[in-house]
Amino acid sequence: xxxxxxxxxxxxxxxxxxxxxxxxxxxxxxxxxxxxxxxxxxxxxxxxxxxxxxxxxxxxxxxxxxxxxxxxxxxxxxxxxxxxxxxxxxxxxxxxxxxxxxxxxxxxxxxxxxxxxxxxxxxxxxxxxxxxxxxxxxxxxxxxxxxxxxxxxxxxxxxxxxxxxxxxxxxxxxxxxxxx
Amino acid sequence: xxxxxxxxxxxxxxxxxxxxxxxxxxxxxxxxxxxxxxxxxxxxxxxxxxxxxxxxxxxxxxxxxxxxxxxxxxxxxxxxxxxxxxxxxxxxxxxxxxxxxxxxxxxxxxxxxxxxxxxxxxxxxxxxxxxxxxxxxxxxxxxxxxxxxxxxxxxxxxxxxxxxxxxxxxxxxxxxxxxxxxxxxxxxxxxxxxxxxxxxxxxxxxxxxxxxxxxxxxxxxxxxxxxxxxxxxxxxxxxxxxxxxxxxxxxxxxxxxxxxxxxxxxx
Numbered sequence: 001x002x003x004x005x006x007x008x009x010x011x012x013x014x015x016x017x018x019x020x021x022x023x024x025x026x027x028x029x030x031x032x033x034x035x036x037x038x039x040x041x042x043x044x045x046x047x048x049x050x051x052x053x054x055x056x057x058x059x060x061x062x063x064x065x066x067x068x069x070x071x072x073x074x075x076x077x078x079x080x081x082x083x084x085x086x087x088x089x090x091x092x093x094x095x096x097x098x099x100x101x102x103x104x105x106x107x108x109x110x111x112x113x114x115x116x117x118x119x120x121x122x123x124x125x126x127x128x129x130x131x132x133x134x135x136x137x138x139x140x141x142x143x144x145x146x147x148x149x150x151x152x153x154x155x156x157x158x159x160x161x162x163x164x165x166x167x168x169x170x171x172x173x174x175x176x177x178x179x180x
Numbered sequence: 181x182x183x184x185x186x187x188x189x190x191x192x193x194x195x196x197x198x199x200x201x202x203x204x205x206x207x208x209x210x211x212x213x214x215x216x217x218x219x220x221x222x223x224x225x226x227x228x229x230x231x232x233x234x235x236x237x238x239x240x241x242x243x244x245x246x247x248x249x250x251x252x253x254x255x256x257x258x259x260x261x262x263x264x265x266x267x268x269x270x271x272x273x274x275x276x277x278x279x280x281x282x283x284x285x286x287x288x289x290x291x292x293x294x295x296x297x298x299x300x301x302x303x304x305x306x307x308x309x310x311x312x313x314x315x316x317x318x319x320x321x322x323x324x325x326x327x328x329x330x331x332x333x334x335x336x337x338x339x340x341x342x343x344x345x346x347x348x349x350x351x352x353x354x355x356x357x358x359x360x361x362x363x364x365x366x367x368x369x370x371x372x373x374x375x376x377x378x379x380x381x382x383x384x385x386x387x388x389x390x391x392x393x394x395x396x397x398x399x400x401x402x403x404x405x406x407x408x409x410x411x412x413x414x415x416x417x418x419x420x421x422x423x424x425x426x427x428x429x430x431x432x433x434x435x436x437x438x439x440x441x442x443x444x445x446x447x
Contacts, residue, residue, distance in 0.1 A: 016221040018300035019308075020228075029372075031302050049188035056195060064214035066301045068342075069204050070334055070350045078207045079199030086192060119302050126303050130349060130370070138371045142302050 003170035004050050007042045007161075008057055011035055015061045028138055030145020035062065036085075036115040037154050041161045043089035044099045044107060045170070051093050055085035066122070076125045084121055088114045104158055112151025119143045208319075212337035215308070219340045222296045222308055279439055282326035288406065290324075290441040291315055296340070305348040305368060305377070305434075307331075311442060312339045320404050322443040328410035328431035329353065329398060330440050341442075346411065347377035347434050354401035355381060355411055357426075362388045363399055366411055366428065377434060379412055384424035390417040396428055406443065 059082030293309035400407030412428035
């Protein structure tokens with residue numbers, strides 16, 4: 001349980017930190033998203049109800065910081081990030097046995113792909129509202145970029161979170177077969 | 181699926197449904213309350229970021245010094261560090277003096293604000309400022325610098341407000357072009373890369389034939405932005421099938437904003 005609360009704190013810290021991290025200029029100004037990687041790790045490490053709670057919490061924070069109300073209209077309705085996190089974390093949760101066997105690489109790659117999927121979903125929603133469905137090279141890179149950054153960050157973050165799990169005596173992790 | 185999991189899923193679904201049912205005003209209130217809750221993090225985060233930037237700049241100077249003169253390395257380090265500190269102070273004094281002058285000579289009632297955070301999302305161009313309802317700020321108030329237009333406030337909590345920048349596609353400003361009778365709507369581009377985002381001036385006449393460098397000001401139509409605020413300068417002009425479109429370079433460097441003013445009315 002301590003580990004779950006630790007993840008909640010980390011999600012909050014990461015969400016605020018994202019506001020101060022500059023975008024990556026050599027990757028078409030791709031933004032750095034840390035929260036999805038933490039949520040996806042949580043999806044693998046936590047039991048189903050706690051995974052949903054973490055996805056809900058991260059989704060609420062993301063909605064609060066990204067949803068824009070302009071001229072009395074909402075572009076992306078509140079709750080959409082909760083739904084996105086819920087579905088993607090659910091898929092990740094389904095792949096727990098792979099992680100328990102020590103296959104980190106699949107989840108690192110998936111963390112990147114899912115991060116890009118969140119950005120893509122946001123883009124599709126605003127495109128639907130604003131009209132003119134366009135996909136330029138810059139747009140593709142701004143969707144793929146955060147995923148690539150997340151994929152590169154994932155091994156380090158996973159290792160750190162794994163370490164935190166150990167020091168808080170959380171009984172789950174790769175090479176530990178009791179959950180299989 | 182176990183019973184616990186089903187219950188958890190039902191609770192998740194109920195909360196999700198609750199959030200999805202939010203209307204614009206509820207969303208605005210929800211967003212404002214979360215911003216208010218996070219405001220201490222914003223302020224302290226902004227301070228930490230400044231310190232990190234300052235340290236990084238100092239280290240760059242040290243590197244240069246090592247190359248320049250190995251024998252006077254230690255002495256030079258001290259001098260450089262002192263200079264760096266003084267330069268920061270000088271920069272701040274100049275900045276504040278500049279801001280104060282503008283505030284005094286402006287025809288608008290202005291509230292000075294500092295940018296505490298930038299939007300981390302890919303598709304929106306916003307910044308957060310350290311002024312809110314308790315300072316008299318409301319939604320849809322223009323935000324400017326002494327150089328020109330920055331954007332408008334959207335979400336306002338007690339101590340923090342979100343400013344939608346003119347480089348955002350959703351920030352639409354009625355504009356007129358200097359030296360012509362042309363009027364149009366300025367908005368940002370959906371995707372911008374690089375430090376200088378460009379703006380689009382749409383709905384011009386096909387005969388407009390604007391020249392690079394012509395200045396574009398707010399026309400005052402629409403009620404949000406008062407007339408006469410400088411938006412940017414024409415970079416290029418092209419004729420489309422139905423109208424003319426100009427690309428503008430914003431006058432204000434939106435990527436390096438530090439201080440802004442919220443226009444609360446006229447004097």
